[in-house]
Amino acid sequence: MSEQDELLNDFLVESKENLDHLDEELLALEGSPEDSDLINAIFRRLHTIKGVCGFLELKKLESVSHAGETLLGALRANELKVTDHIITLLLTLCDAIRTIVTCIEETKGEGTQSFEQLAAELLAAAKPAEQDAAPKKELSLDEEFELILAQREAAESGGEPLEAKPEEPKPAPTPARTEPPQEQPEQASRAAPQESSLRVDVQLLDHLMNLAGELVLARNQILQTTKSLSDMNFRAITQRLNLVTSELQEGVMKTRMQPINTVWGKFPRVVRDLAIQCKKQVRLEMWGKETELDKTLIEAIKDPLTHIVRNSIDHGIEVPEKRAAVGKEAEGCITMSAFQEGGYVVIEISDDGAGLNTEKIRDRALQRGLISREKAQAMSEADVHRLIFAPGFSTADTVTNLSGRGVGMDVVKSSVEKIGGQVDISSRAGQGSTIRLKIPLTLAIIPALLLSCASQRFAVPQSAIMELVQLSATEKSGLLSWIGDYPFYKLRGDLLPLLYLSRQLAVESHPREDAGDKVIVVLDVDGCRFGVVVDEVHDTEEIVVKPLGRQLGNLAVYAGATILGDGQIALILDPVVLAREAKVEQREAVEVRAAATAAASLGEGTGQLLIVQVGSEVRAAIPLDCVRRLEEFSLRDVECVGKSAVIQYRGSILQLVDVAGTIGMRSEPWTSGNVVVVGSGDALVGLQVQGILDVSCELSAVKPVTGKPGITSYGVIQGKVIALLDVAHLLSHGLEATDSRVGFEQAGV
Amino acid sequence: MKEGTGAAPRQLVTFKTGEYSFGIDVLEVQEVLRHQHMTPVPLATSEVRGLINLRGHIVTAVGMRERLGLDSALDVREQMNLIVSLKDGAASLVVDSVGDVITLEPERYRPRPSTLAAPLREMVTGVYQLDKGLLLHIDAEAACKVCEEEVRG
Numbered sequence: 077m078s079e080q081d082e083l084l085n086d087f088l089v090e091s092k093e094n095l096d097h098l099d100e101e102l103l104a105l106e107g108s109p110e111d112s113d114l115i116n117a118i119f120r121r122l123h124t125i126k127g128v129c130g131f132l133e134l135k136k137l138e139s140v141s142h143a144g145e146t147l148l149g150a151l152r153a154n155e156l157k158v159t160d161h162i163i164t165l166l167l168t169l170c171d172a173i174r175t176i177v178t179c180i181e182e183t184k185g186e187g188t189q190s191f192e193q194l195a196a197e198l199l200a201a202a203k204p205a206e207q208d209a210a211p212k213k214e215l216s217l218d219e220e221f222e223l224i225l226a227q228r229e230a231a232e233s234g235g236e237p238l239e240a241k242p243e244e245p246k247p248a249p250t251p252a253r254t255e256p257p258q259e260q261p262e263q264a265s266r267a268a269p270q271e272s273s274l275r276v277d278v279q280l281l282d283h284l285m286n287l288a289g290e291l292v293l294a295r296n297q298i299l300q301t302t303k304s305l306s307d308m309n310f311r312a313i314t315q316r317l318n319l320v321t322s323e324l325q326e327g328v329m330k331t332r333m334q335p336i337n338t339v340w341g342k343f344p345r346v347v348r349d350l351a352i353q354c355k356k357q358v359r360l361e362m363w364g365k366e367t368e369l370d371k372t373l374i375e376a377i378k379d380p381l382t383h384i385v386r387n388s389i390d391h392g393i394e395v396p397e398k399r400a401a402v403g404k405e406a407e408g409c410i411t412m413s414a415f416q417e418g419g420y421v422v423i424e425i426s427d428d429g430a431g432l433n434t435e436k437i438r439d440r441a442l443q444r445g446l447i448s449r450e451k452a453q454a455m456s457e458a459d460v461h462r463l464i465f466a467p468g469f470s471t472a473d474t475v476t477n478l479s480g481r482g483v484g485m486d487v488v489k490s491s492v493e494k495i496g497g498q499v500d501i502s503s504r505a506g507q508g509s510t511i512r513l514k515i516p517l518t519l520a521i522i523p524a525l526l527l528s529c530a531s532q533r534f535a536v537p538q539s540a541i542m543e544l545v546q547l548s549a550t551e552k553s554g555l556l557s558w559i560g561d562y563p564f565y566k567l568r569g570d571l572l573p574l575l576y577l578s579r580q581l582a583v584e585s586h587p588r589e590d591a592g593d594k595v596i597v598v599l600d601v602d603g604c605r606f607g608v609v610v611d612e613v614h615d616t617e618e619i620v621v622k623p624l625g626r627q628l629g630n631l632a633v634y635a636g637a638t639i640l641g642d643g644q645i646a647l648i649l650d651p652v653v654l655a656r657e658a659k660v661e662q663r664e665a666v667e668v669r670a671a672a673t674a675a676a677s678l679g680e681g682t683g684q685l686l687i688v689q690v691g692s693e694v695r696a697a698i699p700l701d702c703v704r705r706l707e708e709f710s711l712r713d714v715e716c717v718g719k720s721a722v723i724q725y726r727g728s729i730l731q732l733v734d735v736a737g738t739i740g741m742r743s744e745p746w747t748s749g750n751v752v753v754v755g756s757g758d759a760l761v762g763l764q765v766q767g768i769l770d771v772s773c774e775l776s777a778v779k780p781v782t783g784k785p786g787i788t789s790y791g792v793i794q795g796k797v798i799a800l801l802d803v804a805h806l807l808s809h810g811l812e813a814t815d816s817r818v819g820f821e822q823a824g825v
Numbered sequence: 826m827k828e829g830t831g832a833a834p835r836q837l838v839t840f841k842t843g844e845y846s847f848g849i850d851v852l853e854v855q856e857v858l859r860h861q862h863m864t865p866v867p868l869a870t871s872e873v874r875g876l877i878n879l880r881g882h883i884v885t886a887v888g889m890r891e892r893l894g895l896d897s898a899l900d901v902r903e904q905m906n907l908i909v910s911l912k913d914g915a916a917s918l919v920v921d922s923v924g925d926v927i928t929l930e931p932e933r934y935r936p937r938p939s940t941l942a943a944p945l946r947e948m949v950t951g952v953y954q955l956d957k958g959l960l961l962h963i964d965a966e967a968a969c970k971v972c973e974e975e976v977r978g
Contacts, residue, residue, distance in 0.1 A: 290881045293881055294881065530867075532864070532865065532867075581867035581868055582867060582868060583867045622882075622883050624876075624883070624885070625883075625884065625885035625913075625914055625916055626911075626913055626914075626969075626970075626972075627869075627872075627873055627885040627887060627916060627969060627970075627971050627972060628866060628869055628873065628885060628972070629972060630870075630972040631866070631868055631869060633868065634866075637864075637876060637883050639878055639881060639883065643878055644862075644864065644878070645864040645876045645877075645878050645883055646864075647864070647866065647867075647876075
């Protein structure tokens with residue numbers, strides 16, 4: 077890199093920083109137009125940029141920033157009052173400079189865009205002052221101070237004569253006159269920070285971070301080894317090593333931490349511009365600007381945050397008239413707050429706007445086929461709100477250039493999840509909404525739970541773990557139930573799908589002889605809960621995530637590996653992939669077994685019943701032994717052949733039976749594709765139901781009924797009367813219907 | 826680099842697996858270790874013997890016997906780990922025994938016979954004719970390539 081290039085590079089880095097500050101300061105100036113300190117600060121920043129342009133021969137940048145400087149000069153000399161127009165002009169100037177800087181960075185040239193218009197406007201704005209006011213001779217305190225400062229520097233550098241100074245505040249007519257004196261304040265402002273901080277290559281920091289991670293591992297191993305030693309002296313040394321390592325690790329982590337304000341800094345500007353564009357009045361409040369986050373994470377949340385803020389202004393905050401109509405302040409308020417919570421940083425963005433329109437979201441989701449009608453009705457308000465994170469979702473009636481294309485919140489969600497974070501939304505109609513991001517403090521070292529399966533240890537990131545449940549051998553019969561081949565666990569009234577880790581990883585599980593019990597690790601991924609059955613759980617430990625070699629690139633289930641305190645390796649399981657596979661298993665896993673096998677695995681006559689919602693008022697129960705699978709089809713896939721509804725299912729055709737109609741109730745329109753597959757072998761029939769509720773075996777007050785086809789008896793479960801279905805009847809009914817369908821086809825075609 | 830075309834003699838680390846003698850460029854070999862504790866990786870292909878903790882680095886061990894479709898070794902504790910450096914980190918080739926480093930003249934080199942069957946054809950780049958048999962020159966990168974899919978980004 078030549079000296080010139082190096083200079084240019086420094087200039088680019090510095091300019092970007094200066095521009096960010098400029099935005100902030102200009103907005104602050106808008107709030108307090110009289111603040112001469114601010115004007116001076118702004119002037120100096122702009123001048124720093126302009127100053128370097130001179131010898132880097134950046135003509136465009138120089139001319140446009142010079143024009144801005146002229147305007148600022150006029151402000152500084154109190155010849156002009158700060159107006160909204162001027163602020164807007166100066167902000168536009170910032171954008172122009174940013175454009176040029178980016179252009180230089182990418183192409184090494186200033187680009188083809190012309191900024192003469194802007195320069196002219198800036199100069200024009202500075203004009204009136206030139207006409208009516210003679211340069212003021214009285215100086216403010218600050219100016220006096222600066223003058224002294226400049227004098228001293230001028231003396232040190234042996235540069236500009238003193239007399240040049242009082243002229244400086246005047247609108248500068250030619251570049252030749254303004255340039256030399258302005259060199260001085262710039263140096264003054266730059267000198268201080270250089271002493272206390274220095275620029276370090278991020279790669280170097282990453283390397284240090286890795287080394288610190290290794291050191292932590294080595295420390296862990298030493299600690300484990302010395303546990304068994306009796307040499308007190310040596311133990312004291314390791315203790316010291318322990319402390320120093322922890323501190324070192326913390327220190328290195330800190331070097332990568334940046335206050336969240338590095339990204340938040342640009343939001344006042346974003347909010348202001350958007351508010352003007354949307355003709356809304358918006359105030360931005362920020363709390364916890366100093367909250368620190370890892371640099372890479374800061375980068376990663378930049379775009380999601382911008383998107384959320386845009387959404388809040390475009391969709392959340394109402395126009396002033398509307399706000400006044402509902403008795404709110406005309407000015408809407410967006411609050412951004414950040415704080416630490418456990419190993420996470422929580423960022424909340426709230427607005428006091430209209431809040432989410434639950435009904436509209438529900439309708440839109442139905443329209444787009446994101447959810448079934450039945451599901452839509454069953455969903456809680458909060459769940460409906462979460463739909464805005466679904467891919468391709470948007471409620472905006474019109475697509476504005478700000479938002480409404482429906483690519484957005486899903487991207488926010490995925491990019492936050494990519495860095496191990498979570499997003500959630502809460503909203504109250506008429507009062508506004510809050511979006512909450514939960515971001516891990518750092519990526520490289522994560523808290524994880526160690527567990528074992530088939531006498532091998534694995535690690536699961538703590539962030540995904542909800543709770544641990546003992547699956548005791550004695551309780552198995554009561555709470556563990558199988559539907560077809562799929563195990564479920566009844567956890568506080570909910571059916572928790574289970575996944576046996578040993579099965580999933582195709583390893584043989586050897587639980588310790590003394591403990592026949594296993595443990596269910598309840599994981600939550602995207603609000604979907606499932607349990608992973610493992611042999612044992614151990615401690616939680618801070619682990620350093622290490623990537624796996626290419627030889628294992630085909631195994632997505634491992635997020636990496638780590639070295640434990642005793643030097644052993646543990647594979648890190650990826651909860652997201654486990655969740656995916658749990659679902660896959662539910663949908664299309666193993667072949668449907670013959671009824672005999674299923675009955676055997678259930679234990680003959682366990683008397684367990686699957687409780688389903690048949691009509692809006694009617695519940696029914698199906699003996700679990702008869703149930704092969706639970707399916708949820710999309711109603712669009714259901715085809716009608718003659719009087720029967722069928723669906724293509726696993727390469728053959730599944731006859732659907734409307735349970736309500738068959739048992740002599742009023743047939744209600746199907747709202748969902750919930751289907752209980754019953755039967756054996758090839759003779760499968762799908763029972764169409766409204767919803768699948770629970771599994772229970774506590775049937776009481778049984779009263780046999782006769783004369784009602786399809787129902788064997790009534791009974792009471794959980795305080796409600798249910799109809800016990802006669803599966804044999806439903807099967808034969810279904811099969812008869814199949815015959816009629818075949819008949820129809822022969823006759824019709 | 827085209828094998829055998831250069832005039833300079835080559836230095837190869839020799840090792841045996843089953844009835845085969847192999848040679849691998851000395852510069853590709855990082856170190857040779859005795860039997861190491863291996864952490865098995867469930868679901869991995871049979872060629873992956875496990876993971877080794879190599880002074881804080883996690884290295885995948887690829888069994889040469891498994892790679893060639895031979896029976897597993899009678900006593901895995903006798904096997905050796907040949908740590909090879911690849912483009913993206915190190916890997917271990919688990920072999921029956923490691924021999925000397927030998928210097929071979931380019932005159933002895935012959936290109937790979939076209940009749941060579943599948944697992945060998947992928948990794949053997951050429952053959953050196955020695956006084957007492959053939960030495961198969963293999964490419965470490967190819968020998969450690971046990972899966973096609975690259976799911977990880």
